[in-house]
Amino acid sequence: xxxxxxxxxxxxxxxxxxxxxxxxxxxxxxxxxxxxxxxxxxxxxxxxxxxxxxxxxxxxxxxxxxxxxxxxxxxxxxxxxxxxxxxxxxxxxxxxxxxxxxxxxxxxxxxxxxxxxxxxxxxxxxxxxxxxxxxxxxxxxxxxxxxxxxxxxxxxxxxxxxxxxxxxxxxxxxxxxxxxxxxxxxxxxxxxxxxxxxxxxxxxxxxxxxxxxxxxxxxxxxxxxxxxxxxxxxxxxxxxxxxxxxxxxxxxxxxxxxxxxxxxxxxxxxxxxxxxxxxxxxxxxxxxxxxxxxxxxxxxxxxxxxxxxxxxxxxxxxxxxxxxxxxxxxxxxxxxxxxxxxxxxxxxxxxxxxxxxxxxxxxxxxxxx
Numbered sequence: 536x537x538x539x540x541x542x543x544x545x546x547x548x549x550x551x552x553x554x555x556x557x558x559x560x561x562x563x564x565x566x567x568x569x570x571x572x573x574x575x576x577x578x579x580x581x582x583x584x585x586x587x588x589x590x591x592x593x594x595x596x597x598x599x600x601x602x603x604x605x606x607x608x609x610x611x612x613x614x615x616x617x618x619x620x621x622x623x624x625x626x627x628x629x630x631x632x633x634x635x636x637x638x639x640x641x642x643x644x645x646x647x648x649x650x651x652x653x654x655x656x657x658x659x660x661x662x663x664x665x666x667x668x669x670x671x672x673x674x675x676x677x678x679x680x681x682x683x684x685x686x687x688x689x690x691x692x693x694x695x696x697x698x699x700x701x702x703x704x705x706x707x708x709x710x711x712x713x714x715x716x717x718x719x720x721x722x723x724x725x726x727x728x729x730x731x732x733x734x735x736x737x738x739x740x741x742x743x744x745x746x747x748x749x750x751x752x753x754x755x756x757x758x759x760x761x762x763x764x765x766x767x768x769x770x771x772x773x774x775x776x777x778x779x780x781x782x783x784x785x786x787x788x789x790x791x792x793x794x795x796x797x798x799x800x801x802x803x804x805x806x807x808x809x810x811x812x813x814x815x816x817x818x819x820x821x822x823x824x825x826x827x828x829x830x831x832x833x834x835x836x837x838x839x840x841x842x843x844x845x846x847x848x849x850x851x852x853x854x855x856x857x858x859x860x861x862x863x864x865x866x867x868x869x870x871x872x873x874x875x876x877x878x879x880x881x882x883x884x885x886x887x888x889x890x891x892x893x894x895x896x897x898x899x900x901x902x903x904x
Contacts, residue, residue: 540879540888542840545720547883549727552777556727559773571749572769578776579732582716585699585779586708588734590741593767594748597695597717600731601629601665603765604713607743608689610635610662617656618665618693619648620850620865621872626667626693627849629715635662637858639850641865645807646670646821646875649867650678654686663689668697668707670844671723671818672807676702676710683711691715695731696818698724699786703812708734713744718775723789723816724782726771786816788882792889793817796878799893803900805874819844822896823874831876834895842877 549556563574575593583591594600610616612634618626620639630637638661640652646669653664664683666674676692683690690711694700698716700707708714716722718730735741746753751762793815797806805823809815821844824830831841848868850860862869878892 537838538887538891540839540884540891542842542877542879543721544881544883545725548881551883552781555777556774559777560770563770563773569769571766572772574769574772574776575767578767578772578779581776581779582732583734585706585782586714586734587706588709588714588736590736590738591732591734592741592744592748593772594731594733594744595765595767596729597693597715597719597731598625598629599748599763599765600715600717600733601625601691601693602632603744603747603763604691604715604733605629605633605635605663606762607740607747608663608691608712610689613660614662615658615660616663616665616691617653617661619667619669620848620868621646621845622667622669622693622849623695623845624849624852624854625695625717626665627852627855629693630665631854636660637849637855639858639860639865641867642871643867644871645672646871647672647674648679650675650682653679653682657686657688661686661688663691665691665693666711667693667695668700670807670821671697671700671816672809673697673700673702673707673813673815676705676707677812680710695719696722697816698722699782700816701814704814709736712737713740718771723785723818724775724778726778727774728768728771730767730771730775732767785882789817789880790815792880792884793820795889796820796822796880796893800896803897804876817880819877820880821875821877823871824876824896825874827874827876830896830899833899834892837891837895839892839895840879843872843875844877846872848872 614635627637692714695717714734751760
């Protein structure tokens with residue numbers, strides 16, 4: 536019988552944790568504090584420690600985290616924010632929703648923003664850089680930080696895919712003025728619904744973000760600035776408190792699977808390397824493959840699910856048309872979009888399933904595909 540390898544298996548994780556999760560949820564139900572309950576404060580404290588920051592603020596989603604963070608820095612209409620062309624749409628939407636203009640730059644072969652291309656994109660309107668730690672691999676924060684400091688720009692880390700990642704021994708989310716994390720169910724640390732969190736090094740920013748996520752209210756009856764309802768739900772915080780206890784074990788498991796893929800598939804497809812100053816968490820394991828679409832179909836026929844992250848670069852999205860970009864503007868991003876393929880990787884992936892993935896890829900290029 537053919538072994539099935541789904542791309543994700545969220546049901547397996549929830550089933551393994553169900554007694555812990557249900558106890559946490561029942562505690563919230565019994566306590567009745569559903570909005571900004573103690574569970575939110577507990578999660579924020581634990582996450583701040585994980586990220587090596589003085590404070591963390593629970594937010595409704597990673598996208599809300601970006602929007603509120605940029606607004607807290609005073610970024611809006613007429614401003615420009617530099618971010619890579621290769622990312623999920625939220626990276627650009629977070630900028631555009633403040634009224635600022637996303638300015639895209641190309642990426643390196645590691646899928647992350649190319650620091651050498653940041654400075655040529657800076658104009659008098661540039662206010663910030665948003666490096667994206669795509670796939671859970673840290674961007675080159677040393678070079679990005681140097682540029683930002685020298686040019687007087689803020690850094691807002693899009694760490695949506697990088698919970699637990701480190702660069703030069705330092706946690707991702709602690710380099711910029713603000714770090715923005717998504718806790719969507721598909722993330723390495725995922726809620727059972729939408730959720731997010733920001734990390735900050737400045738208490739005044741933390742205070743502004745706490746108010747901004749809650750309608751701009753300084754207290755129950757005083758609104759200091761019009762804002763959104765972007766609070767982290769107490770039930771989701773309770774779930775995240777449970778899952779946070781397992782994150783280190785899950786990260787170890789994913790890194791072990793990534794090493795297995797790398798060793799087996801090097802020379803067959805392009806596999807992600809890991810530089811000495813990087814500690815990646817492999818939100819996705821992305822290979823670069825010749826005849827990518829044929830490979831994906833072949834794997835599907837063998838019961839192995841795979842995805843493309845992302846097939847259409849940001850500058851070619853319909854929403855980006857008013858920005859005036861054209862095909863050919865970011866050649867590395869555009870080429871990678873035709874080559875990249877994400878293979879199944881999650882802590883619960885069985886050895887036999889990992890071997891099925893490896894066998895599928897190698898047999899395709901051995902001429903049996």
